[in-house]
Amino acid sequence: MILVNPHSGRGQALQLFTGHVQGMLTEAAVPYTLVITEHQNHARELVRKADLSQCDALVIMSGDGLLFEVINGLMEREDWQEAIQTPLGILPGGSGNALAASVHHYSQSPPAWNEELLLSCGFMLCKGLVGSMDLVSIHLASRQRLFSFLSLAWGFVADVDIESEKYRHVGAIRFLMGTLVRLASLRVYQGRLAYLPVKEAPTLPKGSIKSNQPPSTPHHQSLCSSLPCRLIPNTSPNQNSRHNHNSTNSNHNTLTNSSNNAITTKRPETQSDGKTRAPEDSLLPGLDQPIPDSWTVVKEEDFVLVLAIYQSHLAEDLWTAPGAMADDGVIHLFYVTAGISRPALLRLFLAMEKGGHLACGCPHLVYEKVKALRLEPVSPQGMITVDGEMVEYGPVQAQIHPGLAKFICG
Numbered sequence: 001m002i003l004v005n006p007h008s009g010r011g012q013a014l015q016l017f018t019g020h021v022q023g024m025l026t027e028a029a030v031p032y033t034l035v036i037t038e039h040q041n042h043a044r045e046l047v048r049k050a051d052l053s054q055c056d057a058l059v060i061m062s063g064d065g066l067l068f069e070v071i072n073g074l075m076e077r078e079d080w081q082e083a084i085q086t087p088l089g090i091l092p093g094g095s096g097n098a099l100a101a102s103v104h105h106y107s108q109s110p111p112a113w114n115e116e117l118l119l120s121c122g123f124m125l126c127k128g129l130v131g132s133m134d135l136v137s138i139h140l141a142s143r144q145r146l147f148s149f150l151s152l153a154w155g156f157v158a159d160v161d162i163e164s165e166k167y168r169h170v171g172a173i174r175f176l177m178g179t180l181v182r183l184a185s186l187r188v189y190q191g192r193l194a195y196l197p198v199k200e201a202p203t204l205p206k207g208s209i210k211s212n213q214p215p216s217t218p219h220h221q222s223l224c225s226s227l228p229c230r231l232i233p234n235t236s237p238n239q240n241s242r243h244n245h246n247s248t249n250s251n252h253n254t255l256t257n258s259s260n261n262a263i264t265t266k267r268p269e270t271q272s273d274g275k276t277r278a279p280e281d282s283l284l285p286g287l288d289q290p291i292p293d294s295w296t297v298v299k300e301e302d303f304v305l306v307l308a309i310y311q312s313h314l315a316e317d318l319w320t321a322p323g324a325m326a327d328d329g330v331i332h333l334f335y336v337t338a339g340i341s342r343p344a345l346l347r348l349f350l351a352m353e354k355g356g357h358l359a360c361g362c363p364h365l366v367y368e369k370v371k372a373l374r375l376e377p378v379s380p381q382g383m384i385t386v387d388g389e390m391v392e393y394g395p396v397q398a399q400i401h402p403g404l405a406k407f408i409c410g
């Protein structure tokens, strides 16, 4: 099933699909159903109710916002464990095509933009290789829980993303325009940040939690290292191999943290048939509870930006997390502390095009690999985004779920 948002990007997604991708799919003899989204949350409602046994993959031709809807629609289903195994494909049609750029990058192809990126993603779709992708579970103060495939942002990055939406008609360059505008009125945000570093992640008691894909060493990992790439099965719908996956997070009671304190965790909510309702966030205490001893609390409380990203690219031309892979089981946490000058911040974003920002030697930029984090804004006003979509402003915490989703890769 291919979902096209006709208003995404410059409003040309449908024309781009018919002009560039349709012919490729026909030549490759890939049958598909085309759905044109009619309103916000249309895709979310559709996948929540769809008979997924009838499709081998769900493909989004839009920006990252539509994929965010689709993933959350799948995770809201009673059969989420099976539903989230449906391979997800991305065809860049928006102004922010971060996942498309990341997927293209993981295929070790030279950088591509615009139509070239679309052709690359169309080609991957025709080949139908499937790999694993991490998702991040995000908790908001209102107790809402979201699933994110790309990023959680506060401060400068979130402001630029939302404020530049009015320049959507110019395409990906909207981020550069937004950056320049925001630089002119650079703000500092007060808040508290804490995280569970990768090295401190608790060793789980044997047999206590079974996750789909155990995290493996970042940087040295091939794209599909935790699950061999496979082709989308060319089977009748009912023989779909999605039914053969492992379930995540079986019942357990306690985890041991690095200082041997027991963190009591809730049993996952169960349905009447005994299935879990959603993966348990075993690393996260309640948002109203203190953080565990094994977490690191950032001393600074004045930030220009906080960005948690779990794919390599934040936009087509922003290679933000150079070491990131789709299923590395890591949240790549960046923050910039107050005191950075406007030129230095601009230099960081310009260097990011080639992934060179970490080599800038900027003392205000910090990069950590984490499993979970909590952010508590103190500034009364600001914006928080999840996958580029604005969410409620307030305390938020997040945990990685390695390899929870499947995606079409190169």
Ligand SMILES: Nc1ncnc2c1ncn2[C@@H]1O[C@H](COP(=O)(O)OP(=O)(O)OP(=O)(O)O)[C@@H](O)[C@H]1O
Residues within 6 Å of the ligand: 005, 006, 007, 008, 009, 010, 037, 038, 039, 040, 041, 042, 062, 063, 064, 065, 066, 067, 069, 093, 094, 095, 096, 097, 168, 388
């Ligand atoms: N027919 C439609 N009319 C209005 N909004 C829609 C429609 N279809 C989808 N949407 C909404 O548009 C929002 C933005 O879509 P998306 O992010 O995919 O494209 P984009 O805004 O061009 O790209 P980006 O946000 O990455 O720059 C999504 O929240 C989606 O729900």
